[in-house]
Amino acid sequence: MGKKAFVAGIIITAYLIFALISPYILNENAIKNWHYRTYWVDYPTLAPPEWVNLFGKNLPPTENISGVEIGPGVYEIGYSFTYSEFPPNLKIKFPSKPKGNVIVNMTTPEGKTYTLYEGPILEGPVLELNFGKDASLIRTFTENMGLNLTFDEIMMAAVSGSGTKFLLGKKVGDSWEPVNGEYTFTVKSSVKPYLWVTGKVYGVMGTDAYGRDIWQAFLAGTRQTLALVITTAFASVSLGLILGLLGSLSSLGGKIVDGLSKISGMLPSIPLLVALVPLVSTVSYYGNLDVPMWAFVLTLSIILFGKISQNVKAMVTVEMSKDYVESSRSLGASELWILRKHVLKTLTPYAASQFVLISAKAVALVSLLGFFSVVPGMNWGTLMAMIIVQKALYYKAWWMVVPVGVAISLLAIAFILLSMEIEERREGFIA
Amino acid sequence: MNRMGHAYIKMVLKNVLLFFVVFLLLSSLITLGQLRLKRAEIDDTYAKILKLIHTTPSLQEKAREMGMNETEYAWYLTYKILEVKPTFWESFKYYFKGAMGIFEVKETTENWGIAFYLQNTFAILIIAEAMILIFGLYLGLRAGYNGGIAEKLVSTLAPFFSAIPAWFIGTIILLVLWGLEHSPSFWMNLQQASASGSLTTLTYIKSYLPPAITLFLAMVWEYAFSISTFIKEEKGSYHVVADVAKGLPDGRIRRKLLRVALPSFLTYTTYNFVDMLMNLLVVELVFDVPGLGYLLISSFRVIHKEPDGVYLIYHPQLIFFVSLVILLLYTLNSILMEGLYIYLDPRVSRRE
Numbered sequence: 001m002g003k004k005a006f007v008a009g010i011i012i013t014a015y016l017i018f019a020l021i022s023p024y025i026l027n028e029n030a031i032k033n034w035h036y037r038t039y040w041v042d043y044p045t046l047a048p049p050e051w052v053n054l055f056g057k058n059l060p061p062t063e064n065i066s067g068v069e070i071g072p073g074v075y076e077i078g079y080s081f082t083y084s085e086f087p088p089n090l091k092i093k094f095p096s097k098p099k100g101n102v103i104v105n106m107t108t109p110e111g112k113t114y115t116l117y118e119g120p121i122l123e124g125p126v127l128e129l130n131f132g133k134d135a136s137l138i139r140t141f142t143e144n145m146g147l148n149l150t151f152d153e154i155m156m157a158a159v160s161g162s163g164t165k166f167l168l169g170k171k172v173g174d175s176w177e178p179v180n181g182e183y184t185f186t187v188k189s190s191v192k193p194y195l196w197v198t199g200k201v202y203g204v205m206g207t208d209a210y211g212r213d214i215w216q217a218f219l220a221g222t223r224q225t226l227a228l229v230i231t232t233a234f235a236s237v238s239l240g241l242i243l244g245l246l247g248s249l250s251s252l253g254g255k256i257v258d259g260l261s262k263i264s265g266m267l268p269s270i271p272l273l274v275a276l277v278p279l280v281s282t283v284s285y286y287g288n289l290d291v292p293m294w295a296f297v298l299t300l301s302i303i304l305f306g307k308i309s310q311n312v313k314a315m316v317t318v319e320m321s322k323d324y325v326e327s328s329r330s331l332g333a334s335e336l337w338i339l340r341k342h343v344l345k346t347l348t349p350y351a352a353s354q355f356v357l358i359s360a361k362a363v364a365l366v367s368l369l370g371f372f373s374v375v376p377g378m379n380w381g382t383l384m385a386m387i388i389v390q391k392a393l394y395y396k397a398w399w400m401v402v403p404v405g406v407a408i409s410l411l412a413i414a415f416i417l418l419s420m421e422i423e424e425r426r427e428g429f430i431a
Numbered sequence: 432m433n434r435m436g437h438a439y440i441k442m443v444l445k446n447v448l449l450f451f452v453v454f455l456l457l458s459s460l461i462t463l464g465q466l467r468l469k470r471a472e473i474d475d476t477y478a479k480i481l482k483l484i485h486t487t488p489s490l491q492e493k494a495r496e497m498g499m500n501e502t503e504y505a506w507y508l509t510y511k512i513l514e515v516k517p518t519f520w521e522s523f524k525y526y527f528k529g530a531m532g533i534f535e536v537k538e539t540t541e542n543w544g545i546a547f548y549l550q551n552t553f554a555i556l557i558i559a560e561a562m563i564l565i566f567g568l569y570l571g572l573r574a575g576y577n578g579g580i581a582e583k584l585v586s587t588l589a590p591f592f593s594a595i596p597a598w599f600i601g602t603i604i605l606l607v608l609w610g611l612e613h614s615p616s617f618w619m620n621l622q623q624a625s626a627s628g629s630l631t632t633l634t635y636i637k638s639y640l641p642p643a644i645t646l647f648l649a650m651v652w653e654y655a656f657s658i659s660t661f662i663k664e665e666k667g668s669y670h671v672v673a674d675v676a677k678g679l680p681d682g683r684i685r686r687k688l689l690r691v692a693l694p695s696f697l698t699y700t701t702y703n704f705v706d707m708l709m710n711l712l713v714v715e716l717v718f719d720v721p722g723l724g725y726l727l728i729s730s731f732r733v734i735h736k737e738p739d740g741v742y743l744i745y746h747p748q749l750i751f752f753v754s755l756v757i758l759l760l761y762t763l764n765s766i767l768m769e770g771l772y773i774y775l776d777p778r779v780s781r782r783e
Contacts, residue, residue: 259449265702266453266761270709271754274731275457278464278745307702364596371598371713373733384598388716388728393605394616402606405599412594420590 005421011414019226022219030216031378043211044088046392047202048399058084062199067185067192077185077195086164086178089132089198094191097127103188104129106167109181116141116167116185132163132198142166206399209390214383214400218407221379228296228366228379229411233358235301237308237351244312245339248320257309264306269365273299273374291376300365308354312347319343353422360415367408380404438773443766450762457754462523465747469515476513481505529748549756551617552722554639556711556760559646564700567651568689571658576666576685582659589656597649597710601717604645615641617720642718646710650703665691693775697768704764708757727753 001009033039043062050061060083067075077092092104104117117140121127129137135158142149147166149157157163165176168183187193205214247257273296280295319325319342328338370381371388383404387393392400484490484501494504506517516522574581592600608615614623620638624630665671665688674684715724730749 262449263453263456266449266705266758267457268705268709268754268757268761270712270727271750271757272457272460274727275460275464275750275754277731278468278743279460360594364594367596368598368709368713371716372728372731374731393602393717394719396606396609398606401599401602405596405602409595409599412596413591416590416594 002421002424004417008414008418008421011410012418015222015226015411015414019223022222026219027213027216030213031220034212034217034378037210040207040211042089042091042196042198043207043213044198044200044202045207045211046209046395046397047200047207047211048397049204049206049215049403050201051204052201052399057201058082059200060085060087060197062087062202063195063197065195065197067187067194069192070186073188073190075187075189075193077187077193079183079185079195079197080181081168081178081183082180084178085200086162086168086176087132087197087199088161088164089130089196090164090167091131091196091198092129092185092187092193093196094121094127094189094193096191097121097123098189098191100190102129105186107184107186109179109183114141114145116144128196131167133158133161134163138163138166205403206397208386208392208397208400209395214404217378217383217386218380218404221382224377225363225366225379225381228293228376229359229362231293231297232300232304232362232365233355235297236304236358236362237355239301240305240308240354241312241347241351243305243309245316245343247309247313248316249335254313254317257313261306261310264302264304264309267303269300269303270369270372270374272303273369274372277374291374293376296374296376300362304358304361308358311350315346315350316343319346349422349426353419353426356415356419356422360412360419363408363412363415367404380408435773439770442769442773446762446765446769450758454755454758457758458523458527458751459519461747461750461754462519462526465526465745466515466519466522468743468745469513472513473509473515477505477509480508480512526747526751529751545752548722548726551639551720552711552715552724552756554635555642555646555715555720555722556708558636558639558643559650559707559711562643562647563651563654566647567654568658570651570655572662572685572689574655575659575662576681576688585652585655585659588652592649592652595649597645598713598717600648601642601645601714604641604648605717608641615718617642617718619719638720642711642714642720645714645717646707649710650707653703654700662688690775693771697772697775701765701768704761705757708760723753723756 029039047062048059053059053061060081063079065077065079067077070076094102098121101119102117102121103115105113106116107113116131117129117137121129131137131141135154138157139149139154142154145166149166157166165178169176169178185195203213203215205218207213243257243260247254276295276299277291281291283290316339320338322342325338325342328342333341366375366379366381367384368381369375370379370384373382373385375381383400387400390397390400481501484494484505490504491501494501497504497507499507510516514525516525570581570585574585605615614620617638620634621630624634671684671688674687711722712724712727714720715722716728726749730746730753732744734744
């Protein structure tokens with residue numbers, strides 16, 4: 001096995017393994033609720049991935065810290081704040097409505113304890129204390145902390161979502177600076193609370209403009225992308241082989257195949273698929289537009305088969321005119337036998353190399369067509385559509401583009417390397 | 432008429448026929464799609480309009496003036512509101528007229544005529560094509576004839592760049608430009624120049640360069656690789672060996688080689704033109720260029736609206752128009768390249 005095939009094999013195997021295990025590490029709820037903004041309301045928007053902190057940044061991550069019961073109805077939550085910027089929000093959340101009053105105390109790294117809140121948790125769609133954006137809560141805890149803020153300062157903080165600076169910082173001149181250290185929240189409640197910190201970084205691949213976890217979309221998209229790519233390549237090569245073979249059997253057939261190949265080469269993929277979407281798509285149970293996979297694969301294979309069918313036609317024509325084929329014919333061999341014994345031997349390596357080459361093209365096409373939202377289901381093309389709709393590049397949200405672009409490019413490069421190896425071996429065999 | 436003339440006419444007719452076949456196919460799909468979208472609304476809208484007509488004397492009067500009964504008038508209004516026609520053929524004609532009518536639109540919602548969108552797409556395409564052809568030919572010739580570093584560069588970069596999507600190259604360029612504090616957004620550059628009173632042709636050219644360079648980087652290596660492959664194949668042929676034996680200068684031999692390799696290269700260029708156009712549509716979106724890509728993405732949007740589900744915004748006239756322009760460009764390119772092929776390869780005209 002050549003070096004190219006070895007490298008390509010490792011890359012493709014890694015992707016296949018990743019596609020196999022991705023459903024088991026995926027958060028199904030994240031994908032089910034992909035289009036429901038209320039699900040993502042607590043997540044940071046346009047947050048880069050957590051690993052940016054390895055490169056000199058010191059941004060607070062998003063955390064979900066459970067309370068630890070230290071006594072009957074008393075819970076303690078420890079938050080280690082060691083970052084250079086304030087988290088956009090900090091909430092104490094309750095999974096169900098606590099009975100009676102709730103008391104929340106906070107102990108700072110300097111050892112001072114303040115009562116942040118004392119009162120009931122009001123009935124509503126969310127059961128939480130929002131220290132970053134709730135104006136009345138900000139007023140309460142800042143008064144208890146002796147900060148004596150003006151009405152304007154409180155409202156500005158609530159509107160801009162910067163109430164956490166009063167909790168986790170100190171005023172230095174005109175600005176607020178973080179006070180790093182261990183913060184302890186003591187909550188007296190009939191229900192176990194948890195602390196949700198909306199950070200400035202999130203997860204493996206960050207979030208988009210709606211706070212959605214891009215890593216989940218990438219995981220969900222890997223299997224479907226590979227399925228689309230492999231099915232498209234298989235369908236294109238099969239169509240090319242069949243039409244090429246039929247075209248070589250008669251001169252009229254050859255002219256028809258030539259015409260179809262020209263049409264195939266001329267068809268513009270993007271307008272064609274955009275035109276197909278209203279024709280074949282349906283609306284799913286969750287109110288999502290579903291483009292059926294068969295329509296997508298069939299359309300792409302019609303666009304991609306042209307060159308294959310012309311080459312196959314030429315190869316079969318040349319093969320059928322060779323001396324040993326003439327000899328077989330004169331000995332009474334049928335056309336089918338000749339096709340099986342002689343022609344397929346030549347076509348098989350060509351089909352293999354074209355399969356791999358078309359796979360590389362299909363990877364790029366899926367991403368390209370994704371920009372126009374015409375790719376079925378959740379796949380890497382969906383991520384491309386997000387980039388355009390959310391103007392990610394203009395918000396410098398490189399994490400929405402670069403990791404996916406690298407993944408797509410790496411897979412396509414692997415297919416190209418494999419195709420080059422097969423071509424080299426095929427040329428060596430022919431020579 | 433001589434053989435070459437016949438060859439040209441046959442080639443032009445073939446390309447024009449293909450153009451019509453593909454355009455009809457695309458247009459039919461667009462029309463069918465719109466009919467399917469509106470099918471669900473037709474009965475609903477008809478029922479509401481009929482009810483309205485029954486209760487509105489002025490509408491009943493209008494129906495009488497048009498020589499229709501209430502039912503006929505209700506159908507007439509239904510099709511008018513939903514922008515469909517009763518039959519496939521009438522809808523097809525309606526959208527075709529609408530697509531052609533776009534040329535008469537002086538302003539769009541952004542106060543640009545359609546000519547502005549076309550100008551931007553054509554400008555980027557011409558700049559990119561020119562750069563690819565010139566640099567690709569030069570590099571391919573050097574790589575094929577001289578070998579060495581040029582050949583290593585081309586044979587390494589060609590597969591690498593053919594795998595990387597053009598939009599990703601554009602993204603890297605855009606992020607680099609942002610990092611250098613230079614706005615890569617076409618529209619932002621124009622606005623800034625307009626605001627400072629310094630909007631000139633140079634502003635436009637500078638704004639076209641990032642997307643053109645993206646396309647150039649995405650496609651030049653494969654072009655150069657193809658040229659170098661054709662040149663290497665021809666280099667060993669007897670006429671080249673004879674020229675070298677005669678002591679002809681290198682430059683002259685290379686020019687001869689290029690002339691021989693050019694027909695195959697022209698076929699390759701035609702075949703890849705659609706790929707380049709598709710890449711251009713997406714690269715326009717990356718750099719925020721109001722062009723055909725922008726028109727196409729505006730023609731179809733899926734909007735998720737909780738809790739109703741999905742709304743489809745679909746403008747068939749825009750898709751008609753974009754498809755027509757792409758196919759026209761392809762056909763013109765094909766006629767040009769195949770014409771050059773016939774001129775350069777005498778075997779073709781002899782065969783014809």
